[in-house]
Amino acid sequence: MTTIAFIGLGNMGGGMAANLAAKGYDVRAFDLSAEALEKAKAAGCTAAASAADALAGADAVVTMLPAGQHVAGVYRDEVFGKAAAGTLLIDCSTIDVATAKALGAEAAAKGYVAVDAPVSGGIAAANAGTLTFMVGGPDDGFARAQPILQAMGKAVIHAGGSGAGQTAKICNNMLLGASMVATAEAFVLADKLGLDPQRFYDIASVSSGQCWSMTSYCPVPGVGPETPADRGYQGGFAVALMLKDLRLAAEAAGSASASTPMGARALELYEAFAAEGQGGLDFSAIIKSLR
Template sequence: MARVAFIGLGNMGGGMAANLAKGGHDVRAFDLSADALERAREKGCSAVASAAEAVADADAVVTMLPAGKHVRDVYDASVFGKAPTDAILIDCSTIDVTTAREESAKARAQGYEMVDAPVSGGIAAADAGTLTFMVGGSEDGFAKARPYLELMGKAVIHAGGPGAGQAAKICNNMLLGASMIATCETFVLAEKLGLDLQTFFNISSQASGQNWSMTSYCPVPGVGPETPADRNYEGGFATALMLKDLRLAMEAAESVDAYTPMGSHAEELYTRFLELGGDGKDFSAIIRMIAEKAD
């Protein structure tokens, strides 16, 4: 049994921390939300009063935080110099590549191994322990982090050096955002052309247009497997989070002079959808905006 500090118990972090506790580890959890701490306690974690208290004597530190600023603040103020230097530092937040590399360099300078390990899979996968982790860091860091990540995910993939996990995550989610929009457009067009949408799904899911947004996360209620569309687009992956990832992708593209017209247009459309009130809905709910524009 290892001592694991887990900082950040939101929609994703809560389930992840619970799976580490279920795996037999002594999980010392911290979050600014008292409700989140109570839920973590109910799922086998020990609630502590601060991030610094969580990391004391830890074998591993896992963070799941909203943005790069929060990662910098937590690591600089409460992890570096507070956690033992032989603890593996695992940041599962989705943040910009530059911050991930900077924090990794600070960790290395102080004798720590640190990996960036953003996730794919959403809340249900976090609760079920079936996330996919894209890991950036050294081979030694990856080897130390892997046993903890495997308790929280179905796939743990070493993407490369520091920042590579974040690069893989934002590239993946840029593709996801753009493909969801195309999938939504396609269903709207199919309906206007008089096609039965379940029939169209049966065809396209086995033809060259097949993609994850259609076959695993269909944006049409009652078509394909159960998705947030069947729950009035509640739960799942919030539009605000998709837009955050698209903006990170656009920042990264600009920094390396990459031409990403589809990613840029996806960012514009999700910005419009959020401004129209879609921020609290799953990102697949953008089909509603597309259908309304088509009317």
């Protein structure tokens, strides 16, 4: 049986670790939150007393942490030199590209195989085991990580070398953030011009303006499939998380001298919305600021 050390049992990590346990993996889970550890234990994981305890005898390490500094701290302070040589390191956090590349290089130099594998799908998909993983790293690392990731998701795609997973994630979410703003604008304009939102949806969803933000995640309550808009914009993908990804995209764009005017404007709008105390709402709630 493959033993996995799972570090980071937050909103996403908890469901992911539970799915690994349900698929027959021996999951040794660790988090600073006692409540998160209890939930993991109830889901079939073994609660570890520390990161070092989780690492003991692990074939692979999965991390799901808030930011690059946290992943770097765990790798450099807890994993490197302590995990067995050849251990597979899978970081599913969304972090900056530069840190992902640096940690991948450091891991390889110390005898480990590391991949960056950020996710798309949100809390519901983490719990249901239907996430999409964008994986960066060497071919052998991807081959070893693939079955583990498939136990937690519906799609596992090799994006390229180290850091490519993070690159794919921030580019995808920059596009998502900008398209949601544009979708919300269109619905607000249609409404102000007297066009019924459902009629507009019926037309635009089969016309050239169709996009995922409209047909799968409509920001208008009662229109299209059920979305967080139908639940008062609760659940889903929080504004604060979209803001994090847009900031990472802006940082990466700056380092690459890439022009991203739509991404930059989406960042400004989400920053203003979060500053109004709306950071906990689903990101589609941005429509509220446009009405």
